[in-house]
Amino acid sequence: MSRNTNPSMNEAKFSDTEKGASSVPAHVEHTMNTPLTRNNGNSATHKNTITNENFINPANIENAEHTNNIASATNTANNANDEQAQPSWLAELEQQSRRQQQTFIDHISSRLGRPRATEPPQHPFRGAPTFWNEWSWNEQERIERFTAHFQEVGGHVVSVDSLEAAGEWIVQYAQELKAREIVRQQLPELQQLRLEQRLPDVHIAVWNENVQIDWRATAAGADIGIVMADGAAAYTGTVMVTSSAVQGRSVSLLPTVCIVLLYKENLHTRLGELLIPMDQRGREQLPAGVHFISGPSRSSDIENDLTIGVHGPGIIYTLLIG
């Protein structure tokens, strides 16, 4: 598939957002010069299928120094209801809520006209109809449909052979856009893009590399955000990205352009193939944020005119690798 760039349109959009970037508070550190991380020996990859280990685990974090800091930062939900850590007003609200829970739920049972249900009820209609779960597209169809659906709503899809080729494409794209700031997630694959070496004039911020920095403001000031997709669904033209210590939610949200890297083997047919693993994973293993992205930010609020970018990135690329 050929590259789907339209330089004139990108130029126009880009200059529009440079205004946006200049409105970021002055305290944003534009000239920071964090030493680049190098750990090319790390062979951990992101090529797992969705049903297996696919969320980032601490061992994958590229910077060894950081591994110590973030070792405890698994996606396990924190226990913020730790009573000692709470200010008194919050502890009071919390107690009030626990008192009300019984009454509130009992009231529902009594309205339903039966004693409180404590056993899990039989749920014979769970999920999509059976016929739906019994079909899928082959790889070629998945790629074609995903591309068509993502492009139909204004997104771009570029097929590349390898991570190396993805890096090359990003370099050329960043040069076309005259990008000055790029923010990327702190993942080994993205390290392998070698953007730091290939784009010496561009400042590349690596998410959460330095805890002293206001990362939200950094992402807001960036021209391009680069993230790795955990999976995708061709039927709706959707990529899935998750949050963790090394995967900021802001990276796919605040920059002007969002570039999502997706391995072909993680491209599924149905949305359910991304959702059902969430149930299997269970509450304790879910990341704080799971975001399903189906195209550029839009609004339907003015005359249902679905053609415009609003708060999120107005330009989004999926690089299909493999």
Place this chain on the structure above:
Amino acid sequence: MSTSEQRSTTVKERADIALNNDFLRKAVRFTTERLRNGKQIASTEHGNWDEWRERGRQIRLHTIAHLDYYLNLFVDNARANGVHVHFAEDTAAATEIVMTIARHKQAQSVVKSKSMVSEELHINHALEEAGIEAVESDLGEYIIQLAGEGPSHIVIPAIHKNRYQIAELLSEDAGEQLPPDTTILAGYVRRKLREKFLDADIGMTGCNFAIAETGSMVLFENEGNARMVTTVPKTQITLMGMERIIPSWEDLEVMATLLPRSATGQRLTMYMSGITGPKRQQDGDGPEEMHIVIVDNGRSSQLGDPEFQELLNCIRCGACLNVCPVYRQIGGHSYGGTYSGPIGAVLTPALNRNVAEWDDIANASSLCGACYEACPVKIPLHDMLVYLRRRKVERGLGNRWESLGMKGFAVVMGNSKRLGAALKMGRLFQKPIVHNGTISLKVGPLKGWNTYRDMPSMADDPFRERWTKLEQELDQQSVTMDQTMQDRMEQLIQARQRRQRGDRNES
């Protein structure tokens, strides 16, 4: 134009204002048509739409039937994720909880993504009274906030405004003339709200679905503002109707199939986010503190009510508004409440409990059933409108003249002689007001009908009186005509009888 002010007028008065506003009627018709066609295309493309609707209905029915179990499960799981869960019986309790959090956070600014519950609670007023800036970040909500209005559509809050009116409002806000170009208008709001997001102390959201088994909340949106609100501010407050629960992520696939297609005709909204608890300790963004306020506010009164419990199945897609012949003419504000259209006509009286004050909007319907046809979870809204009307009459709140008329009608129709006499009287008395076979007099009970059309006059020689004669004619004709036919029939019968006898002889 807040709802409390509107309540003093009747739906008819409000509709009259809307009907005389050509801008509004054109804008609403233009956009509802787009939405309706979009839904038609998206549901046809998907295929097996009725099976999906049925599946959606079953999941919602099941969840609501076991709401005590699932809501309790959700609360326990959300707490385990580190969320502070609160319960609010009504508007006052919900407002109190939100204000307590805002006060202790010393919040100066709250940035909000679209939430119908927050509109229902009028939380912006409470915040503003306490001197806290409340900024709506959804483009449509931002527009109506500037206009000082409530939403007139569940999905497209500013549907009653066209791009020219929106350009005017935003130009005033910007202090410069903006052209009526949606890209430029949205670009202005993007720049303006970026700083608001970064400055806000609290992010406030609604909740499309809450997943009981993992304690997650799910938001559907196109703009990215809900993601902003759940990513940038340090504190997140989510207002959630207590019926928003679904059991699992697996069930979410069905809702994600039905909701965007029904709402805007999209395969999926640009963003669908599942938020499971506040940010993890080492995360670089996301809220440090997360609150979910579970709101009853009249919802539980529909539980256990066989006629209205299905109302809780609603997924707030707005499809019933887009197909409603009444909504399409009068727009959302005529309904007077937060929720408009067929769903609003039923939900508003149900949530407000003081049915007497609200029941007139149940009359703003032609009972055509288009809302049911469009509903992705098959809520029989047109039946519910009839139930509301019946309950009103049963409470003795019906129109006295209407009741009297119905009684009179029963007396006349109950006896054919009385009906014949009444029709004769009618033919006699209509003479002075019939012109060219029609009645166009706009007086008394005739006014409502004759303002927009003419009523045909009663026939001089009505069918009812011609029937005796007609029947005789038919009888005579049938006898003469049937002679040959009858011969043939008799031959057939004889032949059959002979065959049957032959059969018996053989056996």
